[in-house]
Amino acid sequence: AYKHSEDHQNQAPFALPKSWFEHRKDINPNxxxxxxxxxxxxxxxxxxxxxxxxxxxxxxxxxxxxxxxxxxxxxxxxxxxxxxxxxxxxxxxxxxxxxxxxxxxxxxxxxxxx
Known part of the structure; x- marks a missing residue:
């Protein structure tokens, strides 16, 4: 989700909420x-x-x-x-x-x- 959002410059409809970026280090990427x-x-x-x-x-x-x-x-x-x-x-x-x-x-x- 993060890479896809970043590949689209975090613009709609691929933008992730701020809370997702704030907790990125907490999420298991697997x-x-x-x-x-x-x-x-x-x-x-x-x-x-x-x-x-x-x-x-x-x-x-x-x-x-x-x-x-x-x-x-x-x-x-x-x-x-x-x-x-x-x-x-x-x-x-x-x-x-x-x-x-x-x-x-x-x-x-x-x-x-x-």
């Missing part, structure tokens, strides 16, 4: 931020969960590529892709940028005081 997959999505699927084979939340759909528009009519995995934000990236940002540790603990079922 934390996955987003991923693509061949899920069958259509308009209105933004916010849908992505789960793995163990029924664990691994991401949240937020977009699709241009080729995914045909999925309204027919499924094809040859080029259509769904784009999701990775759950690890969400947790990393909540912890390190927004200092929302209580929320992360609640989301990850960590008991209070531990």
């Amino acid at each position: 934390t996955p931020l987003n991923f693509v997959n061949s899920a069958d999505i259509i308009g209105g699927n933004s916010g849908s969960p992505v789960i793995n084979k163990d029924a664990e939340l691994v991401g949240i759909i937020f977009d699709g590529n241009l080729e995914s528009l045909v999925l309204d009519y027919i499924y094809t995995e040859s080029q259509a892709r769904a784009i999701a934000v990775h759950s690890s990236g969400i947790l990393e940002a909540l912890r390190k940028i927004y200092q929302a540790n209580a929320l992360v603990n609640e989301l990850t079922h960590v008991a209070a005081g531990k």
